[in-house]
Amino acid sequence: MAGLEDLYREIILDHYRTPRNRGELESPPAVESQGHNPLCGDEITLYLLVDGEGDDAVVSDVKIGGQGCSISQSSASMMTQAVIGNTVGEARAMIRRFRSMMGIEGIEAQPGDDEIDLGDLEALQGVVKFPVRIKCAVLGWSTLADALDRA
Amino acid sequence: MDVPSRDQELLVGLYGNGHEPVPEHRPISAVFPVVPAGVLGAEAVHRRRDLAAKRAHQEVEVVAHQGIRMNLDQATFDEVTCQVLEHVAIGVAAEDVLAISSPVHEVVESTGGVVTSWSSHTPIMTKGCHSRNRRDDLELSHQARQGVTVRVCATVVTLGDFSYGDRGNWTGRYNPHMAFDLDTVRKEFPILSREIGGKPLVYLDSGNTSQKPHRVIDAMTDFLENTYAPINRSSYRLAGEATEAYEGARRAVARLINAPSPDEVIFTKNATESTNLIARSWGIANLREGDPVVLTHMEHHANIVPWQMLREELGIEIRWVPLTADGQLDLTHLDQLLDGAKVFSFTAMSNVLGTLPPVAQLCAAAHDAGALAVVDACQYVPHNVTDVQAWGADLVAFSSHKMCGPSGIGMLWGRMELLDAMPPFLGGGNMIDTVTLDGYTTAPVPAKFEAGTPPITEAVGLRAAVEFLEDLGMDNIRQHEIDLTRYALDTLNDRFGDDITIYGPTDTAVRGGVLSFAFRDLHPHDVSQILDERNVCVRAGHHCAKPLMQVLGVQSTTRASFYLYNGTDDVDALADALDSATDIFGL
Numbered sequence: 001m002a003g004l005e006d007l008y009r010e011i012i013l014d015h016y017r018t019p020r021n022r023g024e025l026e027s028p029p030a031v032e033s034q035g036h037n038p039l040c041g042d043e044i045t046l047y048l049l050v051d052g053e054g055d056d057a058v059v060s061d062v063k064i065g066g067q068g069c070s071i072s073q074s075s076a077s078m079m080t081q082a083v084i085g086n087t088v089g090e091a092r093a094m095i096r097r098f099r100s101m102m103g104i105e106g107i108e109a110q111p112g113d114d115e116i117d118l119g120d121l122e123a124l125q126g127v128v129k130f131p132v133r134i135k136c137a138v139l140g141w142s143t144l145a146d147a148l149d150r151a
Numbered sequence: 152m153d154v155p156s157r158d159q160e161l162l163v164g165l166y167g168n169g170h171e172p173v174p175e176h177r178p179i180s181a182v183f184p185v186v187p188a189g190v191l192g193a194e195a196v197h198r199r200r201d202l203a204a205k206r207a208h209q210e211v212e213v214v215a216h217q218g219i220r221m222n223l224d225q226a227t228f229d230e231v232t233c234q235v236l237e238h239v240a241i242g243v244a245a246e247d248v249l250a251i252s253s254p255v256h257e258v259v260e261s262t263g264g265v266v267t268s269w270s271s272h273t274p275i276m277t278k279g280c281h282s283r284n285r286r287d288d289l290e291l292s293h294q295a296r297q298g299v300t301v302r303v304c305a306t307v308v309t310l311g312d313f314s315y316g317d318r319g320n321w322t323g324r325y326n327p328h329m330a331f332d333l334d335t336v337r338k339e340f341p342i343l344s345r346e347i348g349g350k351p352l353v354y355l356d357s358g359n360t361s362q363k364p365h366r367v368i369d370a371m372t373d374f375l376e377n378t379y380a381p382i383n384r385s386s387y388r389l390a391g392e393a394t395e396a397y398e399g400a401r402r403a404v405a406r407l408i409n410a411p412s413p414d415e416v417i418f419t420k421n422a423t424e425s426t427n428l429i430a431r432s433w434g435i436a437n438l439r440e441g442d443p444v445v446l447t448h449m450e451h452h453a454n455i456v457p458w459q460m461l462r463e464e465l466g467i468e469i470r471w472v473p474l475t476a477d478g479q480l481d482l483t484h485l486d487q488l489l490d491g492a493k494v495f496s497f498t499a500m501s502n503v504l505g506t507l508p509p510v511a512q513l514c515a516a517a518h519d520a521g522a523l524a525v526v527d528a529c530q531y532v533p534h535n536v537t538d539v540q541a542w543g544a545d546l547v548a549f550s551s552h553k554m555c556g557p558s559g560i561g562m563l564w565g566r567m568e569l570l571d572a573m574p575p576f577l578g579g580g581n582m583i584d585t586v587t588l589d590g591y592t593t594a595p596v597p598a599k600f601e602a603g604t605p606p607i608t609e610a611v612g613l614r615a616a617v618e619f620l621e622d623l624g625m626d627n628i629r630q631h632e633i634d635l636t637r638y639a640l641d642t643l644n645d646r647f648g649d650d651i652t653i654y655g656p657t658d659t660a661v662r663g664g665v666l667s668f669a670f671r672d673l674h675p676h677d678v679s680q681i682l683d684e685r686n687v688c689v690r691a692g693h694h695c696a697k698p699l700m701q702v703l704g705v706q707s708t709t710r711a712s713f714y715l716y717n718g719t720d721d722v723d724a725l726a727d728a729l730d731s732a733t734d735i736f737g738l
Contacts, residue, residue, distance in 0.1 A: 004684050008735055040676055041693035041700060041707045067706050069676035070736075136676060 006126035007133070008070065015074035015120075020081055023063045025049055030061070031151045035143030037135055042068040044076060044139060048147040055089030057151070064140065071124070071133050076140030078121045088148055094118065095145050102138055103128050331627040333718045339364040339619070340716050346686075353687040353724045358502050358530060358665050358694075358712030360552045363616075367555060370615035371608050382607055383581060383598070393607060400610035401597070403617040407625075408528075408547070409538040410564050417570070417600045418610060421561035422529040423453040425548035426496075428563055428576045428600060429525055430457035433546070434494070436574050437523075440466035443492040445522065447472040447480055447508075448702045449501040452695040453548075454527045458496065472497070474702060478504040478655040480513075489520035496523075499531035503694045503710065504655030505636070505665035507531070514543040523569075529553060533714070534632055534663050536625040539564055551609065556616035560609035563600070570596040577602040628715045632664040635713050639666055639722045646726050654703060664713035667694070670729055673736060675709040681735055682709075685728040687721075 025032075025047035033046045044066035051060040062080040067073075079098075083091040097116045100107045101124070127137045337343050340362050345352050354362060380393040398413070405413040419425045434457075438444070444458050444467050461467050470488050473481045478501070489495060495517035499510050510531075514524035526547045531537060533554035539547050546565040552558035565573075575582055575593050579602035584592040593599045620628065636659050643651050643666070652669040656662045670678050675691035682689055690710045693700045700706060711725055 004681065004735060007680065013736065040691060041697060042676075043706065067674075069674035071676070073674075130680070133676070133680070 006129055009123040009126065011078075011120050011123045012070065012074040015077040016070040019064065019073055019077040021061075021063050021077065021084070022065065023047075024065055025061060025063050030063075031147045033143045033147035033150065035066075035139050035146070037068075037072070037139050039135060040069070042066070042072055042136070042139065044068055044072065044143055046076075046140065046143040046147050048144065048151055050088060050148075050151045052088075055087060055092070057088045059083050059086055059088060059091050062144070068139065069133075069136050071127060071136040072139045075121070075124055075137045076143075078119075078124075079140050079144060082119060082121060083144065088151070090116075091144070091148060095141050095148075098124075098141050099138060101125060101128070102134050104134070104138070331623065331631050331715075333631075333716070336623065337716050337718075339366070341365060341368070343716060348686070350686045353685070353721050355711040355713065355717065355721060355725060356688045356690050357533075357553070357714035357717070358710065359690050360558065361533065361555050361714050362716065363557065363612075364555055364619050366619055367557065367612045367615045371557065371612040374608055374611040379608065381604065396614075397605070397607050397610045400614035400617075403614040404562055405564075407537065407617050407621065408532065408549075408564060409540055411540060412567065414595075414597055415564055415567050415570065417563040417565070417597045418605050419561040419563055419600075420559065420606070421552070422527070422548045422550035423561070425550075425561050425563035426453050426525075426527060427457045429496075429546050429548065430461055432573045432576045432600075433523070433569070434458075434461050434467075435465070438465055438467050438493055441468060443468045443470050444494045444496065445470045445472060445488050445492045445517075447497045448474050449478070449480070449504060449506060449696065449699050450496075450498055451502055451527060451529070452697070453529070454496055454498060454525075455698065458494075467493075477657065478506050479661065480506070480508045482516075485513075485516055486520070489516060489522055492517070492520055492522040494523045494525060495520070496525035497527065499526050499528040500534070500663045500665075501655070501696075501699075502530045502665065502712075503667045503696050503699055503708065505663040505667075506655055507535075507661045507663055510542050510544070514545075518543065530663065530665070533620075534625075535629050545569055551613040551616065554616055555619055556613035557606075557609045560606040560613055567596060570600070573600075575599050575602070579603045581605070623715060631715060632713055633659045635717060635719065635722065636662060636664045636666070638719050639664075639711070639713070639725075642719075642722050642726055643668070643729075647729065651729075654708065664717075665710065666712070667708040667710040669705065669708060670732065671736075673732060675707045677736070678709045678729070678732060681732040682725070682728045685724065685731070687725055687728045689725070 024045075027047060030047040030049045033048065035044045035046065036042070044064060047061075047063040047065070048059065049061040051058045062084055064076045064080060068076070079094075082094055086094070093110065093113055093116055096107050096109060097113050097118060098121060100109065100113075101118070101122075124137050127133050342362050343352060343354065374393075374396060378389065378392050378396060380387075380390040382390065382394040382397045384390065401413040401416045401418070404410075404416045408416075410416055417425075417428075419428060438461060442465075444461070446455060446458060446469060448471055458467070458469055462469055470492070472485065472488060475481045480497075495513065497508060497510075497513055500507050510526060514526070517524040524543065524545045526539075526542065526544045528537065528547050528549040530553065532549040546563065546569065548561070548563050550561040552560075577600075578591070581604070582594055582599050582602040584594050640653065640657060640659075643653060647670070650671050654667045654669075655665070669675075679689050679691035690712070692707045694708070694710055700708070713721075
């Protein structure tokens with residue numbers, strides 16, 4: 001049986017207590033995206049600033065606002081650290097990689113996805129053992145995907 | 152049609168619909184296990200498999216006073232009043248006899264001819280009750296007349312001993328005078344003996360949905376195994392039995408809420424469908440652009456969204472009754488809010504705060520303003536004595552699954568003249584009187600609002616649930632929950648002080664067993680996750696009341712909700728589990 005220690009890893013609690021990249025960006029130029037978890041009512045707002053065009057554009061800044069549980073907050077916090085400074089194409093690949101780590105089916109892996117290192121985010125692997133919480137973990141990522149589509 | 156009393160109902164459509172062989176006669180002492188009044192435990196809960204061993208035979212004398220209609224081949228009486236004159240065998244006073252089995256096991260003597268067989272779907276009445284035996288066949292050889300005395304050997308049911316579920320599905324009966332005994336109640340719920348990870352289940356999510364007692368599960372299983380058939384459609388006997396079982400649920404529900412007639416009880420899919428029925432049928436027929444509909448800030452989405460849909464479609468206006476600081480309705484400006492209103496639709500018990508608003512007063516205020524009084528009683532009916540007539544309500548929505556019944560069936564009660572005038576909601580089979588190429592006419596209420604095959608088996612389970620609640624006594628259940636809520640408020644406040652914020656009224660006289668709270672700075676999802684580690688089941692989220700969450704200034708809460716099977720040990724388990732959250736999050 002999965003224990004709480006699988007879920008509440010220290011790195012997760014650290015990001016929950018001290019979330020990184022919280023705040024707002026001026027929009028425009030930043031893209032603002034809302035994410036909801038209809039199950040629990042959590043709402044987050046994500047601000048995305050991209051420099052350039054297409055997949056080669058660079059994610060220059062991401063900020064997160066709103067409220068959520070430890071899983072959604074820490075996942076979003078770690079996500080911002082992971083994607084800032086990478087290209088839009090790399091950010092999309094990370095989204096795919098993270099979603100498949102969460103056991104979400106129907107993600108079409110692309111060449112190179114396997115090599116992506118999610119770093120601290122691997123700590124969220126334990127969430128898979130708590131299916132109800134998967135929605136929490138992917139909330140920030142779905143919101144980022146939406147923002148990337150609109151950037 | 153009047154609503155039959157519970158004692159009458161016990162005797163209508165009970166065991167022995169003909170397919171079960173009449174048990175052989177055995178000595179009384181061997182077959183009638185006497186259970187002391189007020190005791191109901193595992194021994195007294197007779198599951199179907201044990202039936203044969205539990206059959207009891209008593210010799211009783213009954214007199215048919217009136218109404219025997221017969222022909223020479225088969226005397227069918229549609230209304231017979233019988234009375235136990237003498238209870239020979241075990242010294243039980245006649246007034247304590249609740250029912251006598253049917254079919255009887257043996258006819259000992261008849262003064263009006265020879266009874267060749269007595270196959271009845273309904274037992275003979277006792278206790279001076281009048282039975283409407285609609286489907287009983289009493290076969291007499293000849294010459295039977297009014298006033299005939301028939302001595303039979305039959306199973307006797309006495310108060311405090313047994314009652315019978317449908318057709319030989321014997322279950323223990325609570326003595327209506329017994330005290331509410333939690334251990335006894337819990338034994339009725341098989342799921343409560345389940346352990347997860349070696350730890351017992353602490354189910355505190357009954358505001359979401361309630362657990363089911365043995366007799367509900369058994370009633371449904373038995374119905375599916377023996378009686379399942381279409382209702383209101385086919386003429387064979389099995390279909391007749393199924394129809395009777397379905398209608399028995401309607402009578403039971405009518406009795407539970409003190410409806411003037413079972414025909415005013417409409418079965419829907421759930422309470423949400425009931426509120427939608429109100430909005431789509433009454434609303435569209437009666438509301439026009441600009442018409443005000445008054446709701447409150449503590450409504451469930453089921454009593455908000457259907458009206459918001461009408462706002463989009465018809466341009467009605469929605470007004471809101473605000474809340475006081477302690478989560479009660481702020482009625483200061485109610486008259487102004489109701490001025491010109493066409494509908495006042497409100498909850499009888501908040502699913503988040505537990506608040507119990509003054510329903511009768513609100514119904515009267517609605518009527519004074521010329522508005523329809525609609526009550527969402529989904530949280531109320533399972534926990535309180537409900538009297539829709541005393542409320543003076545017009546339409547009341549509630550559901551089965553929150554009151555120990557199965558999911559998949561909900562109820563709408565309405566005043567007949569209102570229901571009569573309302574257009575149908577869904578169209579199809581069962582709801583029509585006739586259909587031609589040119590159009591249709593509707594069936595009378597309630598069929599008018601029950602298009603298609605309804606939840607038949609669920610209705611049978613619901614009836615068993617209603618009888619279960621009646622046996623416990625709704626007033627006992629309410630008192631138990633008042634005590635438990637008081638204990639929970641005190642315990643949580645004592646143990647956690649400022650670390651816990653419990654929303655809603657602190658006075659248990661105006662509060663049901665629902666506790667929504669914020670715990671330290673923890674998100675409700677995390678709280679419920681930690682509680683789940685100890686099998687403490689609570690709900691975390693917005694509880695389908697997002698507007699209320701906005702009013703409270705939170706995104707979500709953790710909610711523990713109690714029911715008749717919860718005790719102070721559950722509250723203690725909740726508090727202990729909350730303590731452990733402190734360790735995990737290092738707070």
